[in-house]
Amino acid sequence: MAADSLRGRAAVVGVGLSDFGEVPGWSHFELMAQAVERALADAGMGKGDIDGVFAVLDRASLPAAMVSEYLGIHPRVLEGTMLGGSSFVNFLQWAALALDAGLCETALIAYGSNARSARVRPGGTVPIPYESVYGARLVTSYALAAARHMHQYGTTRRQLAEIPVAARAWARLNPLATMRDPLSVEDVLRSRMVSDPLTVNDCCLITDGGGAVILTRADRARDRPNKPVYLLGVAAETSHQGIAQMADLTVTAAARSGPRAFAMAGLAPADVDVLALYDAFSINTLLFLEDLGFCAKGEGGEFVSGGAIAPGGRLAVNTNGGGLSCVHPGMYGVFTIVETVTQLRGEAGERQVPGARIGLAHGNGGSLSTQVTSIFGTDTG
Secondary structure, X not given: OOOOOOOOOEEEEEXXXXXXXXXXXXXXXXXXXXXXHHHHHHHOOOHHHOOXXXXXXXXXXXXXXXXXXXHOOOOOEEEOOOEOEOHHHHHHHHHHHHHHXXXXXXXXXXXXXXXXXXXXXXXXXXXXXXXXOOOOEHHHHHHHHHHHHHHHHOOOHHHHHHHHHHHHHHHOOOOOOOOOOOOOHHHHHHOOEEEOOEEHHHEOOOOEEEEEEEEEEHHHHOOOOOOOEEEEEEEEEEOOOOHHHOOOOOOOOHHHHHHHHXXXXXXXXXXXXXXXXXXXXXXXXXXXXXHOOOOOOOOHHXXXXXXXXXXXXOOEEOOOOHHHHOOOOOOOHHHHHHHHHHHHOOOOHHHOOOOOOEEEEEEEEOOOOEEEEEEEEOOOO
């Protein structure tokens, strides 16, 4: 199969978000279903149109089957491979393949979690014996990457703090965002240390929330109520599971997934108008900007300084407020897709990036373990 054989063959025709932040009394299934209901309405479809289900759900051993059962549908294609938060971006390539092969006509990507109201803390002790014995938690892995980047390239805590500050500036333009209070670099530096050098403001939220994405083949997408957004490129890579096996703490597998996705799309980083990066921690954004080719390795700290990725900066990054300020119910990947589609359809309101035609949604899973890059466009040209 040629590298560009999936380019523009599938399109997103519907997206939906559940209520999020803290939604007491709602299960993860109910939040997922609310997002699906809204995505179907957005696509002008009913649940009977869904014949492909691609899902990961909190506390679900057979997620695609459980989602199908809860929705009362019997899809022809089911997929629930767990890659952590990048799972949903990864589902894009399998949904596109299934649609292109005629295995299904309408694909649903779905997620829901009530992590906040159920008091479930995602990313607890790392389930790897030779790491957990030292009390390592998920945040420990990201703190190690941040510390190494600071040591190796001279990146400063102030530069890292620019990332949550930029995310908050975008969130203040998003009426749905969970955190909309002002945030300064000094606020980040003074906030409680969680795992040196990452403070509480360098770490993602824990919220309730769900998201859903509806895809169909490009030749069917034009018949839907809203402008289709075409999948132009997608690629997945992994470099390790446990952080102790990461060959270089400053280089993620996005350095491989990014070039492959761009090659499929026939595009380059300079063509991208808006980025949705999985920002579970501030160091994620910095590493992905480097590894995806938006700046050279080691230059991320300087690149994000001075409000460069905030509203009005040189590059629009995490325009919904990201996992740092908008929503993060344990896995964030589906929200990168929803925000990218929202921007490319010109529906982002006050935070809209003018003339956005090309968007990049990037997913991350585990301890920087899995990386999936997807590129979308308003047309297939």
